[in-house]
Amino acid sequence: MKQENAVPVAAMYIDGRFVPAQSGETFESVNPVNGELVALIPFGDERDARSAVDAAAAAFPTWSRLSAAARAKYIHRVADVLERRRGEIASVVTTEEGKPLHEAQGELQLSIDSLRWYAEEARRAYGSWIPDPVPSRRLLTQRQPVGVCGAIIPWNVPCAMIFRKAAPALAAGCTMVLKPAEATSYVSLKVAEVFAEADFPAGVMNFVTGKSSAIGSVFLTDARVRKISFTGSTEVGRLLLRGAADQIKRVSMELGGNAPVIIFDDCDLTATIQAVSALKFLNAGQACIGANRIYVQAGIYDEVSRRLSDHARQVKVGDGSQPGVAMGPLVDMRAVEKVEALVGDAVRKGAVVRAGGSRMQGEAYEKGSFYAPTVLSEVPLAARLHDEEIFGPVAALYSFDTEVQAVEMANNVPYGLSAYIFTENIDRAFRVGERLETGMVGINEIRVGAAEAPFGGVKMSGIGREGGREGLEEYLETKLLAIRVREQI
Numbered sequence: 001m002k003q004e005n006a007v008p009v010a011a012m013y014i015d016g017r018f019v020p021a022q023s024g025e026t027f028e029s030v031n032p033v034n035g036e037l038v039a040l041i042p043f044g045d046e047r048d049a050r051s052a053v054d055a056a057a058a059a060f061p062t063w064s065r066l067s068a069a070a071r072a073k074y075i076h077r078v079a080d081v082l083e084r085r086r087g088e089i090a091s092v093v094t095t096e097e098g099k100p101l102h103e104a105q106g107e108l109q110l111s112i113d114s115l116r117w118y119a120e121e122a123r124r125a126y127g128s129w130i131p132d133p134v135p136s137r138r139l140l141t142q143r144q145p146v147g148v149c150g151a152i153i154p155w156n157v158p159c160a161m162i163f164r165k166a167a168p169a170l171a172a173g174c175t176m177v178l179k180p181a182e183a184t185s186y187v188s189l190k191v192a193e194v195f196a197e198a199d200f201p202a203g204v205m206n207f208v209t210g211k212s213s214a215i216g217s218v219f220l221t222d223a224r225v226r227k228i229s230f231t232g233s234t235e236v237g238r239l240l241l242r243g244a245a246d247q248i249k250r251v252s253m254e255l256g257g258n259a260p261v262i263i264f265d266d267c268d269l270t271a272t273i274q275a276v277s278a279l280k281f282l283n284a285g286q287a288c289i290g291a292n293r294i295y296v297q298a299g300i301y302d303e304v305s306r307r308l309s310d311h312a313r314q315v316k317v318g319d320g321s322q323p324g325v326a327m328g329p330l331v332d333m334r335a336v337e338k339v340e341a342l343v344g345d346a347v348r349k350g351a352v353v354r355a356g357g358s359r360m361q362g363e364a365y366e367k368g369s370f371y372a373p374t375v376l377s378e379v380p381l382a383a384r385l386h387d388e389e390i391f392g393p394v395a396a397l398y399s400f401d402t403e404v405q406a407v408e409m410a411n412n413v414p415y416g417l418s419a420y421i422f423t424e425n426i427d428r429a430f431r432v433g434e435r436l437e438t439g440m441v442g443i444n445e446i447r448v449g450a451a452e453a454p455f456g457g458v459k460m461s462g463i464g465r466e467g468g469r470e471g472l473e474e475y476l477e478t479k480l481l482a483i484r485v486r487e488q489i
């Protein structure tokens, strides 16, 4: 990496080498706290994506034929370097994405966990011996890597998202070209340094930054790319699915969420308020599993509204690199404008602002994309933010009377990533949890992710799972071997 006027000039990582874009162009990555330049990032296009696919295709035969145990050694080495550099990379996550340092450190931990867990799990990618109806034949299955994978990730989890995809893919024997979001490309290129430092074999893991549609179109049209793993909005996911249809590529789609939170009147109210507040303001509301629609049983509605608003007013907002800051800025001003528009629409339709409801005021916030932690009550179901993903720090409260009504309201959107129930009644927890149309349900619990557990959605929230055994399956094919055996000895 070169330094120009103290601003780092980052490089892409292709075939084990750090290279600029073939066009020579760069774009700016900025800190959302103050608009300061973080780094200059190569503005790659089709040519760079193509040479990364060349490298990944060339590396595939050797990498895929290594034993799973040998691949595991390389992957553990990446985890070792990441552990050593976790503080430095967490601080780049905070600087480029805006989340508080403790959240960034959580991302680093999930990254390391994913590497270590998949390094070992791929050693258990067993095939099977199938009882055969034909005496002179034996049927065996073998698990094989899918091939070269193209990965596209969003900006809101810029480090862990790399490893949620790369760890299972590499452990399975696939090679990968990864394209980060523009806003957080620098994090990816720092992670590329980790692969280089770990002496990872050239071409197995490649990072290309720049023009998303150009890089995406290489993933879609180059027949050597056998799989696309995408995390991002449903809109872009749909576009990629259409494109992937031409060559019948395998896909994993981790798309938008619109999570319902159902608070029953028999919940532990203090613990619930704390949990819902933490979930809502996590990453300034920019989380796919974030609380989008908060349904509160009528008897405790006013109290929940009051206590959640008190919490919201106490959230310390600021530069996430500073101690005690619980919530940083939104990723950019466009995100602030979108949240403003959604809140404006809800208020025009009758919602009442109980806390926040505007950009943060004051000198400390002038140069950044800050929006205040907000609570809206009496939100009408017709408000846009009921049906759309808010992706901002706005808690929208709705009221319900019965369990049946809550389930109907929760399921009445086309998304189905995560849902949350707060109740002390175990029967109700199962009854409602089993009826919610989502890939994940938190019951008195907001943490639904772990390296060991399958994460993903149903309906328009996606196809496939990341994490757990299911996450490895996404990168494996099953091959049948049918073998003729002569009966006579």
Ligand code: NAD
Binding pocket: 152, 153, 154, 155, 156, 157, 179, 180, 181, 182, 212, 213, 214, 215, 216, 217, 231, 232, 233, 234, 236, 237, 239, 253, 254, 255, 256, 257, 287, 288, 289, 389, 417, 456, 457, 461, 462
């Ligand atoms: P986005 O869809 O705008 O962008 C995601 C990625 O796609 C970025 O890298 C972007 O550059 C790239 N991209 C955009 N247009 C493209 C194209 N034409 N071809 C190829 N690539 C293209 O989403 P975002 O704003 O970065 O992220 C927020 C979204 O991600 C939210 O909807 C959120 O719910 C979702 N998300 C989902 C999960 C999950 O696990 N389900 C996790 C995190 C975020």
